[in-house]
Amino acid sequence: MERALSRQSLCSCNRTWTLLLVGVESKQRVCYSGPPPEPNPDNPDDWMKQVMQEIRKRCPGRRQPTPTDCSSPQPLGMEDGRIPNNSIKASSQWSCCPASNARLNNKLRWNTLSSDANPWIEVDLVESTVVTGIVTQGSSVGSFVTQYNVAYQKQHSSDREHVKDGTGKIKVFIGNIDANTPVTNLLDESVVATVVRIEPIGGNRAFTLRFELLGCHLD
Incomplete structure (x- = not known):
């Protein structure tokens, strides 16, 4: 048989x-x-x-691109304003420093409340987008995020998933060492997401952040 x-x-x-x-x-x-x-x-x-x-x-070079192919990542719209203010939300914020201020190279910034035990800031990309990395920056007042996790949702209805490291643990990204120098972290494997969340877990003085997402829009 x-x-x-x-x-x-x-x-x-x-x-x-x-x-x-x-x-x-x-x-x-x-x-x-x-x-x-x-x-x-x-x-x-x-x-x-x-x-x-x-x-x-x-057939080298003949393969059709997959959804996560992104050979030339580009800024997804935080700095230049293509991502609107109402697509940026946070767990908490000072009245002077709302989530919508958290744009790379902005003169303003996003700041969490000191009482926020589990701070986060997230961007709704509206449609499925390939995300390959994150650029973070502190603020002119001298506070910045030194470590953070990244979570995402594939669809708005999907459960939130964390980016993992090679051992399967939630990856800890190393953030900034001063207030103004941008630091770029590329994901080990790009993800397709509609919502991307940054979760600060270490900071200098306070959790203050400006950032940009890198990736490619799906055509």
Whole structure:
């Protein structure tokens, strides 16, 4: 029975490979040849992944971009005002220093209340956007964020997720060391998000922040 299933799987896989060849080559001309990878009877679901890996190897530079491809990240609109004030919210703020002030290189700034035990500031990007990094800055009064976490929502209805490090723990980003020098942190892996939240966990004097998000808009 196992041999019969193996032969059946191989036959089915070869037909699939042929269909893939026809579909890809009709658009890209011939850029590879050879037999398909041998299917593994113990893990037939993995065969398609092997096929796609072979296609990428044999057709370098021909892969269609995935949603998280962002080879040239750009500012997403905090500094230049494309992100409107009503899309920026925070857990708390001084009356003089609302969340909408938290724009990179702004003369003003966002400041949390001293009583805020779990401060955060978030940006609603409205639509799914590839986010690759964050640029942070302190304020002219000498306060700044030295460490922070990043959380995001894939959709407005989605649960909030934290950016993790290589060990699976919530990643701690190193922020600023003075009031005015911008510090850029790139994510190890870009994320597709509609809402991005910065959670300060360390600061000098107070949690004061100006920032920009980096990434690409999905077309």
